[in-house]
Amino acid sequence: MTDHTMPAGEPLLAVNNLQVVYGGAIEALRDVSFEVHPGQIVALLGANGAGKSTVLKAISGILDFEDGKIEKGEIRYAGAQLGRMTAANIVGRGLVHVPEGRRLFASMTVQENLVVGGHHRNRAGLGDSLDYVYNLFPRLLERRAQIAGYLSGGEQQMVAIGRALMSKPRILALDEPGLGLAPLVVNEIFERIRQLSRDEKLTILLVEQNAMKALAIADRAYIMENGRVMLTGSSADLKDNPDVREFYLGIKSGEVQSMRDVKHYKRRKRWLS
Structure with a gap:
């Protein structure tokens, strides 16, 4: 089935079947695959420990600092393999990590x-x-x-x-840009991210826990759990997905649930069954 939400042409960044292990024993990512096309805002969503930040560390070449290693898979950026490049070389090629x-x-x-x-x-x-x-x-x-x-x-x-x-940069990779900030400041930061995409056509890979904020500005999103991509789609489709609305946006039947209800989402995620 053709995914009509994906732009035609080659992706600027393509991650294929990525596996990352820390300390030779702890698997942080397993078979993670996603694409980022020129001019897109692509969001990686998920709770703490889902593996989102590890993805950014892998593509920006800084896993070594935390005893992490790419065990298998490939990362292609602008037609080149990034897996064995140094962080400095990756920045020099235009992929910059915040x-x-x-x-x-x-x-x-x-x-x-x-x-x-x-x-x-x-x-x-x-x-x-x-x-x-x-x-x-x-x-x-x-x-x-x-x-x-x-x-x-x-x-x-x-x-x-x-x-x-x-x-x-050609790609700006942002790791939790709204973390710990007041709501008004978060709004300002996200509006600037939207502006960079809209006015400068900058390609942005956004890691974020605040799904509502991310889906409001992203073209496409990938939802991660336990080091794997569990769900993907356009932001519009994901915002309408009943599981995403309930478990990530806290909305059920048009009403906002209590945080106590939202915290039980792992028991009933239909995309994990």
């Missing part, structure tokens, strides 16, 4: 953090990228001389995204 927790240089200023992200660019390109980031996040222009460690969580997230954008 990790969970932001991980800024806390003792450096906002602008110094941004400049680090564009370290390989010439002076003119660096200036253009700074202007672009400051236009996207005007608050950072006001804070450009402030020490990053003293910023609010939302401002730090803006710096982390801005630092990634300094290198003019």
